[in-house]
Amino acid sequence: MSIFRFFSKQTSAxxxxxxxxxxxxxxxxSVGQSDLVAVLREEILAVIAKHVQVDRDKVNVTMERGEHVTTLEVDIEIPIKAGVRAA
Amino acid sequence: MSIFRFFSKQTSAxxxxxxxxxxxxxxxxSVGQSDLVAVLREEILAVIAKHVQVDRDKVNVTMERGEHVTTLEVDIEIPIKAGVRAA
Structure with a gap:
């Protein structure tokens, strides 16, 4: 499972x-249990899309289900001109 | 900024x-820009609370604003008997 790669190469500029x-x-x-992460995934993406203009092809979603831990990683590149919508 | 501590000590049991x-x-x-993380924070907590029974005192929220990067870490202990609500 990759940790936050861009943290390691924080550029000063x-x-x-x-x-x-x-x-x-x-x-x-318990092992067989339903996947909370799969349940949360779409709703969290929807919350983000409400506040940020998101190009579908700039969104990278990775999900990994281990025996005890499921991880979801979402990586979104935000176009500069759009940036954050007024909340 | 602490990375996912519990990943490192995944117990087999x-x-x-x-x-x-x-x-x-x-x-x-750009440096002075509004804080997307602060905007998303409450809505993501609300999405989680819809699907998981959350005891307020078992939720740990940490936010750190650096010059270029703002991070939000939410750590929730889920009571076993509650677990995940039927989606």
Whole structure:
């Protein structure tokens, strides 16, 4: 499971793009249990899309289900001119 | 900024509790810009609370604003008997 790669290479100079990363991890008590992460995934993407203009091809979603832990990683490149919608 | 601590100590035996961690990181293009993470924070917590019974005192929220990157870390211990509500 890749940790937040862009943290390790934080450039001092302002970057020409914006980026939003979301990492979700659910540690289950029992093995066969339903997947909370799969349930949350669409709703969290919908919350983000409400506030940020998102190009579908600039959204990278990775989900990994282990025996006890399921992780979801969402990596979104935000177009500069759009940036954040007024809340 | 602490990375997902419980990833490093994944126990093979099933744990007696469930845990959900959310890590959000927004890398901004310009320094003074509004805080997307602060905008998303409440709505993401609301999405989670819809699907998981959350005890307020078992929710740990940490936000750190750096020059270019703002991070939000949410750490929720989920009571076993509650677990995930039927979606």
């Amino acid at each position: 302002p970057t020409a793009r914006e980026r939003l990363q979301v990492l979700l991890a659910h540690e289950r008590a | 099933p744990t007696a509790r469930e845990r959900l961690q959310v890590l959000l990181a927004h890398e901004r293009a």
